[in-house]
Amino acid sequence: MKLFFASDLHGCLASTKKAVEAYHASGAQHFILLGDILNHGPRNPVPEAYAPAQVAELLNEYKDDIISVRGNCDSEVDQMLLDFPVLSDFAIVLLESGKRLFLTHGHLYNQDRLPPLKSGDVLAHGHTHLPVAASMGDYTLFNPGSVTLPKGGNVASYGLLEDNKLSVVSFDGDVLSETNI
Template identity: 70%
Template structure:
């Protein structure tokens, strides 16, 4: 099973369209949104092409493929526009290999504040806007970066998981970082 991860859209219609094109081209079974989908948030500038209602419409077209968690910029008002649940702070996903993914935004749980994990589990989060795919003791940590506001000189990006390999990919196809889990 191939999974596609995106985080920190922050209501940018252009970034959402680009992300959805990459999702469709990837052949992934599920689109996993790691929060901050519609609102730009008070610490970020208003992005060019900011259009939360249009972003909601675009995402709603994929409602049956989306697994989403709430980011620190997401609210109940955002949920009113979306036709898939996104207000949970975290979700567990069990892979065919038996490995578990802990999906969260990253403002509550992250590499510095881990949830209860078993050896081999993967914590998957956004929030920092910095791509990451590496081991963390007996666990793994994965961050697909940001589609809209990448930080530390990184390009806008998304994440893929296939055959127990996690990788962060820029929208021009460059693998930024990858790791086996």
């Protein structure tokens, strides 16, 4: 099974289109959204090509492929535009290997405030806009970075899980970070 991860779209249509194109090119079976889908949030600049309603329309075309969690900028109003659930603070996905992916945005659960994890689990979150794929001893930390507003001098990126390898990839195809799980 191959999974595609995107986080922190923040309502940018151009970035969302790039993410959808990368999702198609990846051949992934599922499109995981780690929150902050439609709104830019009060601490972020309004992205160029800010068009939350059109982002919703585009993502709704993939509603059967999407697994999503709520970000700190997501709300009940956003759910009214989206045809897939976005208001859960976390989701747990069981991998074929028996390991679990704990999916969350990162504002409630993160490496400083861990959710209940078993040894070998993966904590996958966005929120910081910083790409990470690293073993943390008992668990793996994964953050695909931000599709729209990368921070820390990083470029826009997304994530992939394939053959027990987590990778953060730029839209130019460069692997920014990766680890085996």
